[in-house]
Amino acid sequence: MELWYTEEQTQNVRFTIRCDKQIFSAESDYQRIDIFHSPEFGRFLVLDDRIMLTEKDEFIYHEMIVHVPMAVNPNIKKVLVIGAGDGGTARELSRYKTIEKIDVVEIDKMVVDACREHIPQTACGLDDSRVHLYIDDGLKFIRSVTNEYDLIVVDSTDPIGPGEGLFTREFYGNCYKALKDDGIIVNQQESPYYNVFSKAMRLAHKKLVSFFPICRVYQVHIPTYPSGHWLFGFASKKYHPLRDLNPDNWNSLNIETKYYNTNLHKGCFYLPNYVTKQLRDGEPDEN
């Protein structure tokens, strides 16, 4: 018997991975959760028919969402991670000895439990003693917090389903309020390539720009995400992601990475013209 996982990345594009077996499948209060094992990508986590991470390429996502802000402000001590029940972001953060506190807010306990059992490669990040896990809606968690964090990492799903609230103006505004005066927010910001994703990407940028004086977007290459071309947002009240980068300082930490380095850091903020244009326009163009 052949077993293939097929994801409908857009209405007209599909992406298929050969699997050897399905490891986990359940419906939580918020979404459907599946975990498969595949010869090419190892284990991979699927939420509501979208690949969230694979063992083979998750390092790209998690390194890039963490090390970019950490290299800009090495004094980050208190971090809030929203989403990320898989633990990958917490794992990268916990490599910094200088960080004192990592609050992880995940809405779906079943994601955490499933990853702890089946994807220890990322879930190990939740075991660090500085990590405090809250099972809660990020939008709810953040609204009662003021002037508390140095860094907020928004490691969300797509803006349809439980992740929707994490792409809203009310969420970004509350994040602004929850950050200290030199705070940084980094967010998963969808893809510029297919129209279904680029709309959310442009809207998120537009909303962030309305709150943060510094707002830049950087790109990464994630083979299992639609088009492979993915974006993160970097917004800050004070720090510029390039001007305030201190390569020597970060390199002196001797953190071993597979994707991130300080040269790439500079490069990833230089975007293709069509992406720059979309960000500038702020309005959805016809695809």
Next chain:
Amino acid sequence: MYKLSQNKAPIYEALEEYKDRRVVSFDVPGHKQGKGNKELTEFLGKRCLDVDVNSMKPLDYLCHPVSIIKEAEQLMADAFGASYAFLMVNGTSSSVQAMVMSVCKRGEKIIMPRNVHRSSINALIICGAIPVYVDPGTNKQLGIPLGMDIEDVKKAIQENPDAKAVIVNNPTYYGVCTNLKEIVKIAHEANMKVLVDEAHGTHLYFGEGLPINAMEAGADMAAVSIHKTGGSLTQSSVLLLGESMNPGYVRQIINLSQTTSGSYLLLSSLDLSRKNLALNGKKIFDKVKKLAAYARQEINKIGGFYAFGSELIDKKAFYDFDITKLSIHTRDIGLAGIEVYDILRDNYDIQIEFGDIGNILAYISVGDNILDLERLISSLFEIKRLYSKNPAGMLDNEYIKPVVYCTPQEAFYSNKKSTPLKEALGKVCAEFVMCYPPGIPILAPGELVTKDAVDYIIYAKEKGCNLTGAEDMKTEYLNVMC
């Protein structure tokens, strides 16, 4: 607890059967199962167009039901504990009008709170009855009209022993309820009917721990907007009768103005919603109650916003409260309700039911979930942080006491002239002026144009309320009696 099997949905079942027969149509509607209007079919879906059909023997006739519609009406009556129920397709406005016109004629009096929906007064324009207004009472702090103190109703009944009926809102837009049982008692003793506008009260028939509903209180008629909290399609409604009413006569009244081409989309939506409410209503409204209670608690933590609740019950004009309503007083953060309403829509993509001078109302119903509610709550946190102002100088939503000069019918059909708003002061208004929503008249035909009313209209316009009712679409001119 129900006498009939509420699992059935006779209109829905008959439509399914009709579809399966693949009848060739040389009948109206002319789109012929959508084939004649491709774009519309693509937009609404073929399944929808397939059952947009004309009345016919197998599908019964709304104006004279003998088979499936009759059965659906009996099931509806059973579900609501009524003696009879009419399926209505011209909105709850038509249900309210049918109630009024069924019990009073030209020159007869009808007692009502002034915060009725415009549809009640519209009925008076049509039938020529005379309104006797009862001050509904006002909560000074919130500036909202309440639900009539029982003593005021008693007084109105004593002073107008010839009145034919009393109209009661159950609940009001804001969720305030009146001592309905007592009103029924004293009205019936005085030989008057009790008509209940339950446009916002479907859930009172199915949820637990909610204020009493009209049929249970022994009222004679009730107009219920199932489409508001019950999940049916917009414009569908139901008119309930108690034992004292003659359904044959009420049907004649309904047929005076109701379409003879009742939409089967609306009728089937009533049928299926009734089934769902009867079978699952308790569970559904338990959830709604919990969501509303949670939202109230969270919103009251923000400070500045006041999501009011049962603590305001005084057993007088605030006799009871419908805890599924999420009404929020906004004045203390220096914003009019209508301003918060606009900010929520324009900046946060959140649409709420309405905003008036001092309050907003978020409708929570069968279709809501906690994540969407979190968005509303978090947006209110942000609105306070980003937009709050000093509330000094803001107008209260005072009760504007109406001064009735003549019947709404006489004023509406009189010789009238168009007059600039400010010059209309002291004249007799010949049309409605209201903010919509909520559609409660500031001025009704036959009332003197008072300074309070003019000031209110100008302020409401300034704040961005949608003023409707007047012939002049901008409400710069008023029609007054010559």
